[in-house]
């Protein structure tokens with residue numbers, strides 16, 4: 628066997644009883660007990676006789692097809708060290724596939740958690756969706772699809788996503804369909820016949836005598852400006868079915884401004900309370916609706 632470099636600490640321990648040699652010729656000195664606990668695949672492998680090095684005839688060596696850049700962070704998950712932070716979605720993908728190959732269950736869990744961390748999810752939800760589908764991770768695919776609801780009219784080719792090469796057209800189409808269906812249910816929230824919305828609006832407007840002014844149809848007059856803009860808000864939610872959409876609605880802001888005719892309500896508007904309450908209320912109703920929409924997932 629040719630000579631190889633010794634891996635970084637803690638994989639340079641001369642007291643280790645097993646060597647994993649990577650494809651780029653780095654020897655990781657590890658302990659059988661740790662590997663056996665971490666991976667049923669390695670447990671089986673270790674039960675078979677393995678070759679040794681002339682320099683250390685008592686330490687068996689197994690050559691694996693992965694390189695040291697992949698193996699080192701994976702092994703670190705089993706050592707008493709700070710778990711490594713994975714830098715790119717491509718590294719996440721490779722580590723997930725490698726961890727799956729060796730049945731490193733704890734590493735699969737840790738890398739999956741990093742896949743849906745804000746640093747990936749908030750900057751590239753479509754990329755996260757692609758990697759999750761590619762690696763058969765349903766919960767992570769759903770988290771990414773949910774985050775992608777923040778992208779208006781998903782499907783327009785406005786951003787380049789390298790990870791799309793990992794999935795096929797039906798898998799991408801399922802993401803678009805999910806966004807579309809969420810758009811329909813979110814738009815349905817912003818409707819004056821939706822009693823959840825009307826009840827929410829009544830509760831979240833300021834407690835004030837002006838609420839007693841009722842129109843011919845029995846609707847509190849101060850709700851009318853809000854009713855007027857509901858179709859506009861529905862359009863906004865159809866394009867971007869996210870709980871955050873109401874916060875950016877100029878229509879809702881304008882409608883709240885119309886309550887200024889009442890001095891008491893006007894003070895609430897001045898300090899932003901009314902708008903914030905309505906935004907939170909609509910956001911919560913939208914969240915409840917989109918959470919009921921299933922993401923079709925095929926492993």
Ligand SMILES: [Zn+2]
Pocket residue numbers: 833835836837838889890891892893
């Ligand atoms: Zn009032």
